[in-house]
Amino acid sequence: MSYPKIHLYPRKEESLLRFHPWVFSGAIASITDGKPQDGDLVEVLDARGSTLGIGHYAAGSIAVRMLSFGRSEQIGRDFFRDRLRAALELRASMGLIRPEGGPATPNTVYRLIHGEGDSLPGLIIDIYGDTAVMQAHSMGMHHSRELIAEALMETYSEAPGLTPPLQSVYYKSETTLPTRDMRELAEDGFLIGHTEASYVWENGLKFIPDWLKGQKTGFFIDQRDNRSLLALYADGRRVLNAFCYTGGFSVYALASGAERVDSLDSSGKAMYLTEQHVALNFGADCPRHHSITQDAFDYLEQMPEGAYDLIILDPPAFAKHRKVLRNALIGYRRINSQAFRKIAPGGIVFTFSCSQAVSKEEFRLAVFTAAASSGRRVRILHQLTQPVDHPINIYHPEGEYLKGLVLYVE
Incomplete structure (x- = not known):
C-alpha cells in the first residue's frame, strides 16, 4: 500500500x-x-x-x-493483532494475569498497551476483568479504534486459558486527544459489547473502576507495585494518605494492619470512592479508617507534629508541560517540607510525581530541598517508578513519567 x-x-x-x-x-x-x-x-x-x-x-x-x-508495511488488523498478542504475552509471562478462583492471589486489572512502551504510540488499553478500556492520544489511533477493538477481541479469544473472556471494549478519549477540535470528534462509549462496572481484583483486594467518569481510564493502575511496597511498612502505623483519590494506598495500608488510616482529598467524589473501596474490603463501618475532605496543603500545614508515622504524598500532576515547571517544583518542595516537619520520629514518607515534564533529577532535587529546609535527617530507602505493565521503551526515555521515593525521617 x-x-x-x-x-x-x-x-x-x-x-x-x-x-x-x-x-x-x-x-x-x-x-x-x-x-x-x-x-x-x-x-x-x-x-x-x-x-x-x-x-x-x-x-x-x-x-x-x-x-x-525499516520497511514499508501495511498497518491493518493483522499488524495490531500481532502487537496486542505480544503485549498480552508479556503481561502473562510476568504473572500479572491471575483470574479469580485460581491458585494464586487474584489480579484482574492491568495495563495491556502503554503507548510507546508497547510500540503503539498514542494508544492506551487497560483491562478491568472482562472489560477493556481504550484511550487514544493521537488522531491516528482514534481513526483506528474500531480496527483495534476487533483485533483486541480476537487476541483474547485466542488465549482462553490465559485470561478471563473479554466481553466488551469501551472507548474513552473525549479528554485525551491533542486539540479541542479533535476532542469534539471523539465520543466515549462502547465499541463492542456492554458491561456494567463491578469490582476487579488487585493483588487480592477489591476495587471498582469508574471508566465512565473517573480519571484516566477509571483507576490508577500504575501505583500497584508501590501500593504493595507500602503494605510492608504500614503494619501498626498511623497513616495519612494525602491526595487519596480512590483510596488505593488506604486499602493496602488497612489490609496490612495499620493502626489508623486517614484518607485526605479535597474532592467529595474522591472521598466517596475511597469509602466505597474501604467498605468493599473491610465492611461498611471500618473503625480504623477516617475520611477528611480538605485541601492537602492546608491540612498538612495545620496538623500537629507527630500525628502520623507514615505519610503518602501522591498528588495529581503539578506540571502538564515545561512552561509551568517552576510552579510545580515549588509545589513539590512545599508539600514534602510540611510532611518532613510534621511526621513522627522514625516515620516513613512515600512521595511521588506523575508529571512527565518533571525529570527524576528535578523531582529528587525538590525533595532534597524540602528535607534540608525541615532540619530533619532523611534517608532514601527506595527509588520508585512505574510497574512492568507500564514498560519504558529504552529508546524513548520520555516514557518514564512516574517517579517516587520512600524516605525514612529520623
Missing part, C-alpha cells in the same frame, strides 16, 4: 535509526505523494530516499509517531 512520503533533512534520521518513535516537524524537508491530514499513515524516508518506517502523521511539534521501522 502506498502512503504519503515524509522526507527528512540530512542526518535527521539518526534518532530513527536508534528506534526513537518520534519525528519532529523541524526534521522534515518535504512531503510528497499527497497531503496527509492528522491521523493519516505516512512513510518516512531519509535524505537519500531510503525507507525508515511507517507512522501516524500529526500537524504539530511531534509530526510522526512511528509504528514500524
Whole structure:
C-alpha cells in the first residue's frame, strides 16, 4: 500500500535509526505523494530516499509517531493483532494475569498497551476483568479504534486459558486527544459489547473502576507495585494518605494492619470512592479508617507534629508541560517540607510525581530541598517508578513519567 512520503533533512534520521518513535516537524524537508491530514499513515524516508518506517502523521511539534521501522508495511488488523498478542504475552509471562478462583492471589486489572512502551504510540488499553478500556492520544489511533477493538477481541479469544473472556471494549478519549477540535470528534462509549462496572481484583483486594467518569481510564493502575511496597511498612502505623483519590494506598495500608488510616482529598467524589473501596474490603463501618475532605496543603500545614508515622504524598500532576515547571517544583518542595516537619520520629514518607515534564533529577532535587529546609535527617530507602505493565521503551526515555521515593525521617 502506498502512503504519503515524509522526507527528512540530512542526518535527521539518526534518532530513527536508534528506534526513537518520534519525528519532529523541524526534521522534515518535504512531503510528497499527497497531503496527509492528522491521523493519516505516512512513510518516512531519509535524505537519500531510503525507507525508515511507517507512522501516524500529526500537524504539530511531534509530526510522526512511528509504528514500524525499516520497511514499508501495511498497518491493518493483522499488524495490531500481532502487537496486542505480544503485549498480552508479556503481561502473562510476568504473572500479572491471575483470574479469580485460581491458585494464586487474584489480579484482574492491568495495563495491556502503554503507548510507546508497547510500540503503539498514542494508544492506551487497560483491562478491568472482562472489560477493556481504550484511550487514544493521537488522531491516528482514534481513526483506528474500531480496527483495534476487533483485533483486541480476537487476541483474547485466542488465549482462553490465559485470561478471563473479554466481553466488551469501551472507548474513552473525549479528554485525551491533542486539540479541542479533535476532542469534539471523539465520543466515549462502547465499541463492542456492554458491561456494567463491578469490582476487579488487585493483588487480592477489591476495587471498582469508574471508566465512565473517573480519571484516566477509571483507576490508577500504575501505583500497584508501590501500593504493595507500602503494605510492608504500614503494619501498626498511623497513616495519612494525602491526595487519596480512590483510596488505593488506604486499602493496602488497612489490609496490612495499620493502626489508623486517614484518607485526605479535597474532592467529595474522591472521598466517596475511597469509602466505597474501604467498605468493599473491610465492611461498611471500618473503625480504623477516617475520611477528611480538605485541601492537602492546608491540612498538612495545620496538623500537629507527630500525628502520623507514615505519610503518602501522591498528588495529581503539578506540571502538564515545561512552561509551568517552576510552579510545580515549588509545589513539590512545599508539600514534602510540611510532611518532613510534621511526621513522627522514625516515620516513613512515600512521595511521588506523575508529571512527565518533571525529570527524576528535578523531582529528587525538590525533595532534597524540602528535607534540608525541615532540619530533619532523611534517608532514601527506595527509588520508585512505574510497574512492568507500564514498560519504558529504552529508546524513548520520555516514557518514564512516574517517579517516587520512600524516605525514612529520623
